[in-house]
Amino acid sequence: MREMLAGILVGGLVAASWCASAAEVPVKKHESQSDKPASGTSAPENARSAPVPSSGLPSPLPAAPPASEGDYTLAPKDQVLVQVFGQEDLTRTVRIDQDGNIVLPMIGSVAVAGMTVAEASQKIEAALKQGGYLVNPRVTVSVSEYQGRQYAVVGAVNQPGTYPLKTRQTPLLTAISEARGVRENAEPAAYVVRAKPHDGEAQPLQVDLVTMVKSGDTNSVMIEPGDVVYVPEENTFYVTGEVEKRGAFTLKRDTTLSKAITEAGGATKRAASNRITVVRTLPSGEKKEITGINLDAVMKGDHKADLKLQAQDVVVVSPDGAKVVGYGILDFIRGVFSIGASVPVR
Structure with a gap:
C-alpha cells in the first residue's frame, strides 16, 4: 500500500507542477476518542x-x-551538439531518441544514453577512426538541451x-x-x-x-x-479518503471537522460512519492519531465530536469495513490533483 500511495503522489505532484501550480514519525502522545499509536x-x-x-x-x-555537469549521463530527449574539429560538415545538433541513439553522418546510429559527454565523444571518435573516415578525429559532445x-x-x-x-x-x-x-x-x-x-x-x-x-x-x-x-503552505489542512474532493484546504479560525468535511464536498456513500481519523502534527514534529470519531455525530452538530482543526491536520474518512492503512502527505495528495503525469526517470 505504501508503494502504491508513493506512486500516486509522484503522478499527482508532477501534474500539479505542469498545471503551474511524510515522512511519518513515531507517536508518543495520544488523545482520546480512542487514540492509538x-x-x-x-x-x-x-x-x-x-x-x-x-x-x-x-x-x-x-x-x-x-x-559538476561533467558527471551528467545522457538520456533520451536530451539534445546534444556534436562538433568534429576541422570538419564543419560533420558537426550536428541532434536529439537522443527513445532508444538512446543519435544518428550522425557517415557512421549512422550511435548509442550514447547512459554515457557522459566525454565518453560519448570518445565513442564517436572511435567510430570515425575505425570506419576509415578520419585518421585522428577530435570530437566534442555538449548538451544543448537537458530534457x-x-x-x-x-x-x-x-x-x-x-x-x-x-x-x-x-x-x-x-x-x-x-x-x-x-x-x-x-x-x-x-x-x-x-x-x-x-x-x-x-x-x-x-x-x-x-x-x-x-x-x-x-x-x-x-x-x-x-x-x-x-x-507545504502554512495554515493548511488536508482531507482524504471517502470524501468527494480530497485535497489541501486553507485553515480558518473557525474550521472544525464538520466544516472541513463539508468543504471537501461531504462524505461519499462508502464512508464508514464511525471511522474518522485526524492525524495531528505535534510541536515536536511527532504524529498522533485521534480516532473513533463518529461521522454522523459530527455532521449533526455534536460539539464534543466536532474537533477544531489545527494547521497540518490530516482528516482521514475511512471506507466502511476497511482498515486505516495509510495517511498523511502520501495519502492526501492523490486527491489534490486528478491529472496523471510523470517526471522522466532514466
Whole structure:
C-alpha cells in the first residue's frame, strides 16, 4: 500500500507542477476518542524538531554549489551538439531518441544514453577512426538541451514546475532555489518523494529547512532524476479518503471537522460512519492519531465530536469495513490533483 500511495503522489505532484501550480514519525502522545499509536519510521536527522515561522528561512535560500555537469549521463530527449574539429560538415545538433541513439553522418546510429559527454565523444571518435573516415578525429559532445532527466518542485514556492537535472543529482536547497525559493506562507519544511526510494530512508523524506540552513549541511539531501519536492503552505489542512474532493484546504479560525468535511464536498456513500481519523502534527514534529470519531455525530452538530482543526491536520474518512492503512502527505495528495503525469526517470 505504501508503494502504491508513493506512486500516486509522484503522478499527482508532477501534474500539479505542469498545471503551474511524510515522512511519518513515531507517536508518543495520544488523545482520546480512542487514540492509538500512529505507525511510521524514525524521522531523518534533519526532520522538523520544532515549529519555526517562515521568517526563519532566509530569502533567498543559500543554494549549495551544484555538482559538476561533467558527471551528467545522457538520456533520451536530451539534445546534444556534436562538433568534429576541422570538419564543419560533420558537426550536428541532434536529439537522443527513445532508444538512446543519435544518428550522425557517415557512421549512422550511435548509442550514447547512459554515457557522459566525454565518453560519448570518445565513442564517436572511435567510430570515425575505425570506419576509415578520419585518421585522428577530435570530437566534442555538449548538451544543448537537458530534457532527459528532470525533477519537480511544487507547493509553496514562487515558480513551481519541472526542472532539468544537469548533473547526476543536485542539493535540495539548489532545487528549491531553481523554483525561485519559497513563498512567505511556506512551512519551513520540505517533503522529498523519491522516484527510486533509498534503502532505509523514509518515504516521503521530511526535511527541516531551517535546521539544514543553520547547520550548513546543504548536501545532506540530494535530489535525483524523477524526484518530487513538495513545500507545504502554512495554515493548511488536508482531507482524504471517502470524501468527494480530497485535497489541501486553507485553515480558518473557525474550521472544525464538520466544516472541513463539508468543504471537501461531504462524505461519499462508502464512508464508514464511525471511522474518522485526524492525524495531528505535534510541536515536536511527532504524529498522533485521534480516532473513533463518529461521522454522523459530527455532521449533526455534536460539539464534543466536532474537533477544531489545527494547521497540518490530516482528516482521514475511512471506507466502511476497511482498515486505516495509510495517511498523511502520501495519502492526501492523490486527491489534490486528478491529472496523471510523470517526471522522466532514466
